Amino acid sequence: xxxxxxxxxxxxxxxxxxxxxxxxxxxxxxxxxxxxxxxxxxxxxxxxxxxxxxxxxxxxxxxxxxxxxxxxxxxxxxxxxxxxxxxxxxxxxxxxxxxxxxxxxxxxxxxxxxxxxxxxxxxxxxxxxxxxxxxxxxxx
Amino acid sequence: xxxxxxxxxxxxxxxxxxxxxxxxxxxxxxxxxxxxxxxxxxxxxxxxxxxxxxxxxxxxxxxxxx
Numbered sequence: 001x002x003x004x005x006x007x008x009x010x011x012x013x014x015x016x017x018x019x020x021x022x023x024x025x026x027x028x029x030x031x032x033x034x035x036x037x038x039x040x041x042x043x044x045x046x047x048x049x050x051x052x053x054x055x056x057x058x059x060x061x062x063x064x065x066x067x068x069x070x071x072x073x074x075x076x077x078x079x080x081x082x083x084x085x086x087x088x089x090x091x092x093x094x095x096x097x098x099x100x101x102x103x104x105x106x107x108x109x110x111x112x113x114x115x116x117x118x119x120x121x122x123x124x125x126x127x128x129x130x131x132x133x134x135x136x137x138x139x140x
Numbered sequence: 141x142x143x144x145x146x147x148x149x150x151x152x153x154x155x156x157x158x159x160x161x162x163x164x165x166x167x168x169x170x171x172x173x174x175x176x177x178x179x180x181x182x183x184x185x186x187x188x189x190x191x192x193x194x195x196x197x198x199x200x201x202x203x204x205x206x
Contacts, residue, residue, distance in 0.1 A: 074165035076178050137177070138168035 006069045015064025022057025029054055030113055055116075062120040070131070080134060084127035091126075092119045143200045145174050148192045163187040 029050060070077050095118060099111050149159060160167045172178040189196040
């Protein structure tokens with residue numbers, strides 16, 4: 001079966017490493033350093049470069065993890081992917097509704113910082129859970 | 141959709157892993173199909189039937205309500 005738009009399995013480890021490093025940097029900037037760049041251009045200042053590394057690195061890492069093939073990528077795995085994607089989209093919609101209703105001010109800003117990764121994070125967690133259930137239920 | 145893959149495997153004396161390797165899926169997927177938890181695509185169903193030298197409808201059959 002053709003599995004287009006999926007990356008080789010080894011990209012998953014690379015993605016995890018990139019995500020962990022970038023996410024730690026991101027949390028450091030957001031919660032400890034608490035300093036933000038005014039410009040958006042990558043060479044504007046060292047702070048802007050750090051911000052961009054944290055934002056793009058986290059997204060790139062998550063995308064590599066989410067869209068890497070499993071060791072055996074068959075049609076059941078693709079079905080589990082589709083199932084996880086639909087659930088992740090639904091859950092992220094619910095989260096946006098809830099956060100818009102109940103979060104205001106600074107906390108909402110922090111939520112927005114993380115919100116850009118919510119769909120991918122939910123997809124990865126739900127897909128891993130689907131795979132865990134699939135392997136556990138079909139071991140004999 | 142029901143199937144008799146388990147019976148065919150027993151007749152041919154092959155394991156789930158051997159069948160999985162031959163048709164290019166994981167062993168867990170073959171197990172899920174055998175247990176009726178997953179309905180394979182037409183391509184995979186035909187590959188499995190061809191492996192046993194049978195027609196698809198001799199390996200897979202529709203159930204009432206399908």
